[in-house]
Amino acid sequence: GDSVTQMEGPVTLSEEAFLTINCTYTATGYPSLFWYVQYPGEGLQLLLKATKADDKGSNKGFEATYRKETTSFHLEKGSVQVSDSAVYFCALSSDSWGKLQFGAGTQVVVTP
């Protein structure tokens, strides 16, 4: 079955540091890929997505590129802020029903 593997956290960074969170997936066909973010005490919200190979999703300074050859969708941000402290989830959807398969989540802590 489908699965998503993402790097374990917590990841602790200083403000303005570069952030990378690795995500790889296993799926049949051509899934859509997502990054969701969960701020403390809140539900998840979509950060970015990509629906086909070589697509790049971007939002709020975050980027991720759909790499079919390496089955990866790594999340990057060039300069993090304290407000980026959250849990980040990589997810995929491999059918037309919108069901999401999530990775375990990576907690990111940004210190001033």
Place this chain on the structure above:
Amino acid sequence: DADVTQTPRNRITKTGKRIMLECSQTKGHDRMYWYRQDPGLGLRLIYYSFDVKDINKGEISDGYSVSRQAQAKFSLSLESAIPNQTALYFCATSDSLGGAAEAFFGQGTRLTVV
């Protein structure tokens, strides 16, 4: 007001009790989902529904049931709660744009079974 509202936000219940978690949405979406979040496991799908007459089991439906009372309401029940059902539960909605549609999540219900 939130687009997807879950009640209660927190609940402590005893083993063996029946409990219902409620979800309502104002997005106008047909598709609704219940997920469970556990540390180190991410979110896992419990049930999903595409309209009032359509209910489907997800990855971990054992011990749970659902009711889609209206397009905007989707309730999750634990018939006889057990401690390993202690978790954070999320309701989500999406529109009918296939697998790439954005999901909108409620703020979650933290359930503790003692």
